[in-house]
Amino acid sequence: MTDxxxxxxxxxxxxxxxxxxxxxxxxxxxxxGGFTLVKIGIIGGKTIEAAGDSTETSDIPPESEDVAxxxxxPMVITLSSGSDRQLLRFTAQLDVNPAAVEEIEKIKPRIxxxxxxxxxxxxxxxxxxxxxxxxxxxxxxxxVRIVAGENRVNDLLVMEFVLN
Numbered sequence: 001m002t003d004x005x006x007x008x009x010x011x012x013x014x015x016x017x018x019x020x021x022x023x024x025x026x027x028x029x030x031x032x033g034g035f036t037l038v039k040i041g042i043i044g045g046k047t048i049e050a051a052g053d054s055t056e057t058s059d060i061p062p063e064s065e066d067v068a069x070x071x072x073x074p075m076v077i078t079l080s081s082g083s084d085r086q087l088l089r090f091t092a093q094l095d096v097n098p099a100a101v102e103e104i105e106k107i108k109p110r111i112x113x114x115x116x117x118x119x120x121x122x123x124x125x126x127x128x129x130x131x132x133x134x135x136x137x138x139x140x141x142x143x144v145r146i147v148a149g150e151n152r153v154n155d156l157l158v159m160e161f162v163l164n
Contacts, residue, residue, distance in 0.1 A: 068098040070105060074160070075116055081124040088127065090119060091160035094144065100152040107148060114143045127163055 038044040070093060077088040094111070096104050104111075118140060126132060141156040 066098045068096050068101045069157070070094045070096055070101060070108065072108065072112060072115070075112065075119065077116065077119045079120075079122065079124050079127070079163075084124075086124055087164045088119060088122075089160055089162045089164065090115075090158075092140075093157045093159060094148075094153050095155040095157060096148075096153050097151065100149075104148055104152060110147050111144055114147050115140055118143055124163070133158065133161060 072092045072094065074089065074091040077090065079086045079088055092115075094104060119136075122136070127136070129135075137156060137158055141153070144153050144156060
């Protein structure tokens with residue numbers, strides 16, 4: 001008889017959903033309150049009206065600054081991957097300091113040579129990667145700055161980059 005009394009275990013109490021509901025209500029109240037505080041400008045800095053009147057400087061140079069571009073000759077590079085041969089058409093311009101335009105024009109053959117050597121070393125898989133143009137562009141800009149001088153070339157602008 002004592003064995004039968006030990007086997008009868010009372011059923012577990014039914015779980016309440018009150019903490020879940022309370023947590024959800026507090027979540028909604030916090031989100032609504034945070035949105036309201038940001039919207040009226042108490043926290044989060046500027047309001048939408050003040051953001052339009054901002055006088056902060058941006059990374060983009062103003063149009064009033066002198067900017068000079070030196071176009072590079074178009075290049076056609078043969079890329080081989082296995083038995084397939086593909087052509088890469090590449091055209092670019094250099095964003096240079098206006099005082100350095102003549103010096104860059106004089107060394108333009110060296111710049112084209114260094115870019116041609118780099119592009120020929122690439123494989124088709126390197127070019128077809130999703131972020132390939134960003135990586136290739138930064139590598140080419142680094143090489144151009146080595147040849148031309150660090151303070152002469154600001155940027156390399158890729159005008160055409162087509163793989164046929």
